[in-house]
Amino acid sequence: MVLSEERKALLQTQVELWNQTLSFMKSVALAVALDLRITDAIRHRGGGTATLPQILSGIGINPCKLASLRHLMRVLTIAGTFAIQPLETSSGRHDEPVYKLAPVSCLLTGGDVSENTTSSLSPMLSHVLYPFHDSVLSMGLAAWFRHDEEPGKCLYTLMDGVTLWEMVDVSGGVGGAAATIAAAFPSLKCTVLDLPHVVAKAPSVRNVQFVAGDMFESIPPANAIFLKYVPHDWGDDKCIKLLKNCKKAIPSRDAGGKVIIIDIVVGSSPSDIKLLETQVLCDLHFMEIGGVERDQQEWKKIFLAAGFKDYNIMLLGLRSIIELYP
Structure with missing residues (x-):
């Protein structure tokens, strides 16, 4: 993926802004x-x-x-x-x-x-x-x-008595990302899976259908599965369970099956100290809710444990795009 200089500058600006925000x-x-x-x-x-x-x-x-x-x-x-x-x-x-x-x-x-x-x-x-x-x-x-x-129990749960996800869903489960993808590629049919109370509030979006369910139980069949800012909310055991369900839902690599993840890969550009600092600050912040930002070896560990054979990482500012193959 080739990015224009303008887009590269915008991504670097986002890193700077997140660094300022999380410096506390x-x-x-x-x-x-x-x-x-x-x-x-x-x-x-x-x-x-x-x-x-x-x-x-x-x-x-x-x-x-x-x-x-x-x-x-x-x-x-x-x-x-x-x-x-x-x-x-x-x-x-x-x-x-x-x-x-x-x-x-x-x-x-x-x-x-x-x-x-x-x-x-x-x-x-x-x-x-x-x-x-x-x-x-x-x-x-x-x-x-x-x-x-x-x-x-994570510290959020100890303080409030419930998990963050029992109070409000913040994963964007009403189809924002899917709607953007469907608009850019009208030939694609997209499905959004989220909890019933989230799907119940979803708007009507062309070429996007909403399915109520639990990603830790099962995932609807698809050629590709998109996880945007999802794995970092969960510990390794939950992530492995989620990825195993993803693997069951997609065809073989030869048939085009893959999982696309957008998330932080800590140390994705070791020479960029500002980026690395911002990534580890995000990690400490998400630790409060039981989440974790992983480096490449930590990602590899859960990929292999879930039964995947290969992956590719592309840096995208603060975060990366990970293509995961069965």
């Missing part, structure tokens, strides 16, 4: 790091370095939060709060990442009375960052990390 998540991440005393957990280990499991143990958090801690640390390393170095294995390969203190984090000591902490900025920073501590913006992220009685 860096303050949220720093507030959580101070609250959990991640700096102390790293500093107190021999050599001043630690892996994720070691940090988890050092801050006394349930192992079920390991994946979430990885996503938090990804934001903190991109922001420069901590540094990361690869672990050299005996075979010469790099395995699990090891975190160490960056110049910034050397000023974030917890303030143990037995240590010289006169240069620590933690007390002042904690005061300044207090609005992010338990605010609607952070949704009590530090408290959620400590909460291990209901490990399967």
Whole structure:
């Protein structure tokens, strides 16, 4: 797919705007790091370095939060709060990442009375960052990390008692994307699948039919399936279940069957630091509702688990177009 320079500029502008909008998540991440005393957990280990499991143990958090801690640390390393170095294995390969203190984090000591902490900025920073501590913006992220009685619940559910999807559907299930596709390609017949209460409000759109159902149960047969901003709302198990249903609904690759996904691929352009930062900030933001923004290896893992054989990724600004083949 070839984009004009004008469209490329527009996509880059969108990245810039999202970066400005989500920059507050860096303050949220720093507030959580101070609250959990991640700096102390790293500093107190021999050599001043630690892996994720070691940090988890050092801050006394349930192992079920390991994946979430990885996503938090990804934001903190991109922001420069901590540094990361690869672990050299005996075979010469790099395995699990090891975190160490960056110049910034050397000023974030917890303030143990037995240590010289006169240069620590933690007390002042904690005061300044207090609005992010338990605010609607952070949704009590530090408290959620400590909460291990209901490990399967995202912090949104713990705070409100229901999932986001039990309150309002925000996936655009009334056919906006399908209507645009049908208008651009009049020969196509499009079907929109969504929950019954969403479909009931759908408008009449030419060449677009609406089907009430549950994508985790079954998907109507089609030559191609389009998932726009859907997988990032769900954890791996749910995504694998969804993609397995997609695979059942489409023909073989030789017959033209494929799944088209529009979503973020973290690190899709490693040299673009602004893009990478925006992607990981999106990831931390979506973690609040139990969602996740995945890098290519994480996408590959769920594709293979769902039984797909091949995929292709095309960068499209903040997000990417993923073509997935059975």
